């Protein structure tokens with residue numbers, strides 16, 4: 001997959017204990033405007049036609065919430081640039097993005113989709129909502145907002161968004177002991193969506209999160225369970241999302257105005273996409289990120305490929 005990913009900023013007011021963000025600084029308006037300006041410059045330097053023809057991914061924190069009209073205006077200008085430089089010239093290019101869906105969609109989600117609609121490009125948007133059974137929604141109101149927004153995307157724009165959630169011990173147990181069924185929940189709450197399970201990422205909050213990382217045996221039992229109810233497709237999508245996680249690591253900027261990149265020279269600030277060097281490969285050839293079992297240092301991706 002030849003796509004460039006930009007992590008814009010870590011700002012998110014949801015404070016999940018299981019958040020994977022390393023940078024926990026809440027970016028000021030000035031820093032966010034600077035980031036947007038950097039990305040607008042950076043995307044002009046990329047060969048979208050030949051080298052990164054699959055398009056662009058924008059991530060946060062949460063990028064579809066802002067309290068600042070200035071940031072909103074600048075963000076939408078960035079989206080217009082993305083449309084004109086990347087998406088419009090290439091029918092294959094995708095604008096991929098993710099939101100927790102908690103915030104009012106009128107702030108930025110709808111204005112962003114309205115722009116793609118204006119150019120008749122909604123079929124080139126890959127919109128993901130983050131859901132979670134236990135750790136993400138701290139109030140019923142925030143959960144209901146996420147559900148409302150996933151449905152709005154279908155009702156207003158005719159899009160089928162992807163609802164993604166980390167596969168956790170809690171989610172596995174709830175299925176195996178019969179207290180919860182994701183597919184029934186989907187039908188009842190966001191029927192016009194596709195589901196995707198993600199590998200449990202590293203937690204960077206320093207908090208203990210019980211029932212998050214699953215045991216190896218639990219994964220095998222869960223896969224067996226999914227197969228027994230003919231949910232092979234979701235197993236395939238889990239493998240695909242795990243594999244993609246190790247491939248979507250091109251980024252257009254070294255300097256993301258974070259503590260880590262402070263000492264880069266001016267020349268290094270606006271450079272062409274580069275593979276982030278965070279991925280440490282283990283002897284099986286897969287990322288260390290997939291050694292994520294609670295009780296084993298074996299590679300989850302190797303196991304998944306074997307059970308296929």
Ligand code: SF4
Nearest residue numbers: 012014015016019061
């Ligand atoms: S919603 Fe996402 S970005 Fe925000 S705190 Fe939770 S895990 Fe982190």
